[in-house]
Amino acid sequence: MKKRFTLFLTIITLMTTSLRAQSDMDMNALLSQINADSLLQTVMDLQNFGSRFALREGGNIEVAEYLVERLHRYNVSAVIDSFHQDGYNWLGGYYDQWFYNVKGILPSANPVDDSIVIVGAHLDAISYDHSTFSLQTLAPGADDNASGVAVMIELARICHANQLQFNRDIHFMAYDGEELGLFGSYYDAEARLNADDKVKLMINNDMVSFQPDNDWRLTLHWYSNAMDPLHRAAELCAQYTDIEPYIPDVADNTDAAYSDSYAYYRNGFPAVFAIEYTFSTSYHTDHDVADSNNYAYHADVARYNMALLADYALLSNGTGVEEHVTATSMCLSPNPANDRAVLLYQNEEGAIASISVYDMAGRLVLRQDEQGDISGTHRTELNLSHLPSGFYICRLQTPSRVETVKFVRE
Ligand SMILES: [Zn+2]
Incomplete structure (x- = not known):
């Protein structure tokens, strides 16, 4: 990484x-x-x-x-x-x-x-x-x-x-x-x-x-x-x-x-x-x-x-540059998940982390923004009850990085 x-x-x-x-x-x-x-x-x-x-x-x-x-x-x-x-x-x-x-x-x-x-x-x-x-x-x-x-x-x-x-x-x-x-x-x-x-x-x-x-x-x-x-x-x-x-x-x-x-x-x-x-x-x-x-x-x-x-290619003129980190520090459990899943991740102090879930066609199906009050490990619960079963990608974006994790909704 x-x-x-x-x-x-x-x-x-x-x-x-x-x-x-x-x-x-x-x-x-x-x-x-x-x-x-x-x-x-x-x-x-x-x-x-x-x-x-x-x-x-x-x-x-x-x-x-x-x-x-x-x-x-x-x-x-x-x-x-x-x-x-x-x-x-x-x-x-x-x-x-x-x-x-x-x-x-x-x-x-x-x-x-x-x-x-x-x-x-x-x-x-x-x-x-x-x-x-x-x-x-x-x-x-x-x-x-x-x-x-x-x-x-x-x-x-x-x-x-x-x-x-x-x-x-x-x-x-x-x-x-x-x-x-x-x-x-x-x-x-x-x-x-x-x-x-x-x-x-x-x-x-x-x-x-x-x-x-x-x-x-x-x-x-x-x-x-x-x-x-x-x-x-x-x-x-x-x-x-x-x-x-x-x-x-x-x-x-x-x-x-x-x-x-x-x-x-x-x-x-x-x-x-x-x-x-x-x-x-x-x-x-x-x-x-x-x-x-x-x-x-x-x-x-x-x-x-x-x-x-x-x-x-990391466009640097201010139009949405992101670095993709394959090794991930976040953890979604349980996986496969049912109606709910818990996401553990690291965030910077005072920063907003946005959590998005996409289906396999790339459609955004869930979005949640979280304020990082203290730096360190955060825990947030995702409500997946409205999602049909299948493969999904959960994407975390913080001020310094983007991480993704694939999961299965049963
Ligand atoms: Zn051709």
Whole structure:
């Protein structure tokens, strides 16, 4: 467990409940700047390459150059990180090709540690006739996955426009060759493993712009080494967007292996993977065009991303920074619990601790604020009688830390 005392924590110490509400308002003000038109513009730009199929003549170098230029515009130092690969593709043809990842770095203002947060999406596309399996000339990939890349670019734009400062480095990544077998993300994740990089979280978006207007849901695929970030992601999505987060059960989570975050998971790094709940019908065809997307929904997905990025990269401009402590000093008993449970925790003198309980979809189901009259161990009783049986997360926030504990309501 790492203790941190930054300037920001000093500010938090002075916070009252009303100031905390103010802090949430700041985050909402920031998120309101996320713009559907600017997402659409990036999707159009990417679609206008005609095809982003990684094995076409010359590969995706021009796409990568465009993304480097976009990131430079937002003062992110970006480079093309190319790699070579050969083999047989899914149609049996032999290839011998260069692939082009884009890597953009936004350094932290005040590093708390040497870990980084990655926001990534694949830049390549594929389209084929689903009855004959023959490749189509155009691979617009507007939803798959210009939408994910557009989120990454929009976050860079928002960071720059607000001169946001973080306490962890952020890497904005675009991956080539995903459709052929996660080539770009394996290349990057393996390089990071060899370089002993510390990845706090990899945030992946793959197909996040197609959704009917009457059903805004977002699937959050999960990896067994990253359950805390998953629940935090669901919580932030529920808190800051109109989208209902959906966490699939094991049987429904198999698609977790079919996008770039899987390469990070396989190399031991924590990741979350967001994908539209209602799968696009033009998936992997030349009908996957910008017109079919829902940019209001897309903008809300970008808001979920910004909130998650702020949380894990420790945004220090006063919009709700928190450090997550996995080792916990609080204790909830009994667990499994019935109508009542007792929570024991440490609090600072005079401080307000807020206790929140969330269900597995990230919905807030109970909230209790407690004044810490004396420092030391506090005991509080939680009334769980109104909760249906199932898994829950109890979250404690004090001026200096956030702790969570999972429990079962019988
Ligand atoms: Zn994809």
